[in-house]
Amino acid sequence: MEKVKLSAALFAGTHFDRKRFSADIARFRQGPSAATHDAASAAPSSAPSSEKKRKRKSKAKAKKNKKRRAEGDASASDVVEGFSVFKGLAAKKVGEDSEEVETAKNEDLEVVRRRKRAEREIERAAILRKRFDIHISGQNVPAPLENFEELVSSYRCDSYLVGNLSKLGFQEPTPIQRQAIPTLLSGRECFACAPTGSGKTLAFLFPILMKIKPGSKDGVKAVILCPTRELAAQTTRECKKLAKGRKFYIKLMTKDLSTSANFKDMHCDILVSTPLRLDHAVQKRDLDLSRVEYLVLDESDKLFELGFVEVIDSIVKACSNPSIIRSLFSATLPDSIEALARTIMHDAVRVIVGRKNSAPSLIKQKLIFAGTEKGKLIALRQSFAEVHHDPSGCSFLLVPCILLFS
Numbered sequence: 032m033e034k035v036k037l038s039a040a041l042f043a044g045t046h047f048d049r050k051r052f053s054a055d056i057a058r059f060r061q062g063p064s065a066a067t068h069d070a071a072s073a074a075p076s077s078a079p080s081s082e083k084k085r086k087r088k089s090k091a092k093a094k095k096n097k098k099r100r101a102e103g104d105a106s107a108s109d110v111v112e113g114f115s116v117f118k119g120l121a122a123k124k125v126g127e128d129s130e131e132v133e134t135a136k137n138e139d140l141e142v143v144r145r146r147k148r149a150e151r152e153i154e155r156a157a158i159l160r161k162r163f164d165i166h167i168s169g170q171n172v173p174a175p176l177e178n179f180e181e182l183v184s185s186y187r188c189d190s191y192l193v194g195n196l197s198k199l200g201f202q203e204p205t206p207i208q209r210q211a212i213p214t215l216l217s218g219r220e221c222f223a224c225a226p227t228g229s230g231k232t233l234a235f236l237f238p239i240l241m242k243i244k245p246g247s248k249d250g251v252k253a254v255i256l257c258p259t260r261e262l263a264a265q266t267t268r269e270c271k272k273l274a275k276g277r278k279f280y281i282k283l284m285t286k287d288l289s290t291s292a293n294f295k296d297m298h299c300d301i302l303v304s305t306p307l308r309l310d311h312a313v314q315k316r317d318l319d320l321s322r323v324e325y326l327v328l329d330e331s332d333k334l335f336e337l338g339f340v341e342v343i344d345s346i347v348k349a350c351s352n353p354s355i356i357r358s359l360f361s362a363t364l365p366d367s368i369e370a371l372a373r374t375i376m377h378d379a380v381r382v383i384v385g386r387k388n389s390a391p392s393l394i395k396q397k398l399i400f401a402g403t404e405k406g407k408l409i410a411l412r413q414s415f416a417e418v419h420h421d422p423s424g425c426s427f428l429l430v431p432c433i434l435l436f437s
């Protein structure tokens with residue numbers, strides 16, 4: 032009994048075939064002596080029983096073989112079944128292959144379609160540039176705008192901004208706006224050169240108003256540098272008009288502000304300034320420009336001509352945000368200035384409307400001999416009257432330019 036328990040403990044977790052070993056179990060139940068005794072006493076009469084046992088064994092063996100054969104058959108059918116499964120797999124694979132071919136074909140078609148779309152886009156951009164006399168240089172320059180509505184559909188511009196444009200009477204973008212706005216909106220730095228009065232101010236203000244958040248209290252987000260106080264004041268006015276409807280903090284750097292403002296507590300999103308005033312505020316009043324996202328040098332030719340190179344350099348350094356977008360807007364772009372600017376700009380796009388450094392082609396020029404001093408005034412009046420009666424004279428681009436000689 033003890034042994035049975037022990038073996039039970041030893042084989043715990045394994046299956047012990049009690050049926051098969053029932054005779055042995057019975058013998059062990061009677062104790063070892065009984066077992067030997069049994070064996071000894073049973074010896075003479077064991078012959079017939081062993082014969083029986085042998086027969087039983089061979090019968091069991093035959094049964095086992097039959098079972099194994101049956102199992103063999105079953106596994107054979109498994110194989111067949113497996114084969115058919117395999118065949119199914121093969122069929123499926125053929126299906127998948129054709130599906131793959133189909134997908135590859137579709138992908139090829141998609142690639143072709145995309146390539147064609149890109150080609151059409153390039154062609155459309157080239158036609159627009161030709162039509163508006165826009166010349167560009169740089170890699171992957173965004174396509175020019177066809178109209179202001181595109182700013183909403185393609186650049187997710189807030190509709191209030193486009194609404195303000197139409198309230199200001201701006202129906203169509205000017206050539207510089209067509210190319211410079213998408214360039215800046217795509218995060219590219221740019222040199223923009225277009226004639227006087229061609230709408231450059233809007234070209235740099237619009238992307239700034241679109242991209243920065245109004246009313247942020249964590250520092251200046253855009254800096255616009257102008258060569259003169261008058262131009263700075265005019266740009267501030269334009270900016271406020273365009274931003275109407277949103278609470279942007281737009282500040283003009285006046286003398287007072289630059290010398291006595293507490294810039295740490297001042298809320299300012301867009302700061303318009305002349306170089307000296309801004310540099311003074313940075314150096315002497317701790318104006319922090321490290322969060323500036325847009326830096327515009329307006330009328331950059333004049334900025335550099337007026338000898339502000341070092342001051343501008345110091346301001347550029349103060350605008351230390353690594354993801355800053357810098358741009359230069361100017362009526363002329365002398366090579367020396369472009370070379371200087373290229374040292375601080377990354378992957379900049381150059382946009383030129385008309386011929387570089389030339390007078391605007393849309394401005395009519397006339398040479399009139401007025402005779403006397405009085406005659407100058409008469410000729411000037413006549414000229415304005417002509418513009419007034421000219422059907423295209425309402426365009427802001429058509430400005431009479433007269434050289435009067437007496």
Ligand SMILES: Nc1ncnc2c1ncn2[C@@H]1O[C@H](COP(=O)(O)OP(=O)(O)OP(=O)(O)O)[C@@H](O)[C@H]1O
Binds near residue numbers: 229231
């Ligand atoms: N898309 C437009 N449609 C009609 N008028 C416009 C448009 N964009 C700007 N203007 C107007 O054209 C005038 C000249 O624009 P702006 O002063 O921006 O020109 P500019 O190129 O900056 O000139 P400058 O070189 O003298 O600074 C402004 O009165 C402005 O309001």
